[in-house]
Amino acid sequence: MKVLMLLVFPLLLAVSYGNVKLCLKCICYKKALIQPLYTVGCSHLGLQDTFPNLEQWPEYGQQEETRMAVNFDWNDIQHLKKFPHIPGIVSLSLQHNKITKIAGNAFVELDNLKVLDLSYNQLTAEGVQADVFRGRYSPQRYDPLGIVVLNLGSNHIHTLSPYSFEHLPNLTELRLSYNPLKVLSPSTLMSLGSPDRLQILDLSYTGLSDLPEAFVQLTSLRHKLQVLYLNGNQFLRVPQTLAALGDSLQKLNLNDNPILELEEDSYRGLLSLRELNMSAMSHLRRIGPSTFAHLRSLEILYCSYNHNLTELDEEAFGYGDNPWTLRELYLRSNALHTLPVHLAPWKNLAVVDVQDNPWCCDCNLNWFINELVPLLADITPDLVLGLHCSEPLQLSGMSFLSLRNPANSSLLCGDMITSTSKTVWDHSVQLYSAFQAVIIVLLVAAAGLAILYYLQLRRNAMHSIQTQFSNIRYMKAKTET
The missing domain is CATH 3.80.10.10 (Ribonuclease Inhibitor)
Structure with missing residues (x-):
């Protein structure tokens, strides 16, 4: 204890006088x-x-x-x-x-x-x-x-x-x-x-x-x-x-x-x-x-x-x-x-x-996906991880690397065009079918109207003939009288 005090006292004294080492x-x-x-x-x-x-x-x-x-x-x-x-x-x-x-x-x-x-x-x-x-x-x-x-x-x-x-x-x-x-x-x-x-x-x-x-x-x-x-x-x-x-x-x-x-x-x-x-x-x-x-x-x-x-x-x-x-x-x-x-x-x-x-x-960025991304992946692969699509909606959130994955090849520009064309064609076929149905209905209706019109004409004609025959009989009977 005395030895410790002998060591500490000079330090405390130095601190008190601002002379600490x-x-x-x-x-x-x-x-x-x-x-x-x-x-x-x-x-x-x-x-x-x-x-x-x-x-x-x-x-x-x-x-x-x-x-x-x-x-x-x-x-x-x-x-x-x-x-x-x-x-x-x-x-x-x-x-x-x-x-x-x-x-x-x-x-x-x-x-x-x-x-x-x-x-x-x-x-x-x-x-x-x-x-x-x-x-x-x-x-x-x-x-x-x-x-x-x-x-x-x-x-x-x-x-x-x-x-x-x-x-x-x-x-x-x-x-x-x-x-x-x-x-x-x-x-x-x-x-x-x-x-x-x-x-x-x-x-x-x-x-x-x-x-x-x-x-x-x-x-x-x-x-x-x-x-x-x-x-x-x-x-x-x-x-x-x-x-x-x-x-x-x-x-x-x-x-x-x-x-x-x-x-x-x-x-x-x-x-x-x-x-x-x-x-x-x-x-x-x-x-x-x-x-x-x-x-x-x-x-x-x-x-x-x-x-x-x-x-x-x-x-x-x-x-x-x-x-x-x-x-x-x-x-x-x-x-x-x-x-x-x-x-x-x-x-x-x-x-x-x-x-x-x-x-x-979209197609304007197709070069980016097919050319630049592979280049970046070889030179600085860590700078490719943050590449994501925001548009179109069906690709939102998808990474560029997944776009280049063969399993997702249907999402590339050419295939998107094909898919879009197919969708347009399907809509066209549906519209054509609907148009055909309308035409058939119109034709049937027209045919029906024609038949009705023909029958009406025939009825009118028969009525006219009967009227004429009735008049002849009436005139003949009157003459004989």
């Missing part, structure tokens, strides 16, 4: 890789600070060659204080806290910090000032922070300070999703123009309805931006200003925007785009001819869960003489009843997902 409170783990990676897990501990004293951190974290990922997620931190000199930290996550304020030069001692996650906090523009991300400075030299990835998503940022990122020249990925920006103000644009090599920008769910010309003309974006997230905004059409980013933009996400129709000019100028996401558009009804004609580098197209999309023009890709580049096509859970046979060179696609559409299994 980090690895006694958090979970420290070493992953044996080519270069060891240390992880520090301090989440869900109700912490109000991040161990500001250097003595609390493990010694290996103070070594330049160390690689350490630190996690302070899901705590009660409100005021983020300056970190001690821990050059081993390369990744720092502070998600799901209550941070409203960050101390100036908070990260200046983290020489090798590359990834910083401050998402799901309560930061505003005042909490993201330039001095927060200031690096080491002396009259002889200035060493900016080496942060490459910065996540400020899900905060309360309406606008950014013009100089928020001026000390982050190495920033290549910036995430501002789920902030109530609504418009890209001049100060926000100026802030976005600070990094020299921005490649990934996330503006999803920020309430935007327009991309101003000043945005796409930023020197930090022109010829550099490769990935742009605009999903979950209020765009009624694809921003035409995106064409200015056409020589560098490779991935564009427009999911969940109230776009009604896509047409030939929608993606004009995006010559380098390789991946396009345009799913979950509840208002989208039509994709017109040549919509994707300008996307000469497109390899992956996501166009799924558009529950009102009923029309997909067979010339939607309209490449003409341009080489076919598309490799993956996702058209799942739309409202498509048919699929144009000439929409794509189907054999050139590695993935085709057209499940969960209300297909009308």
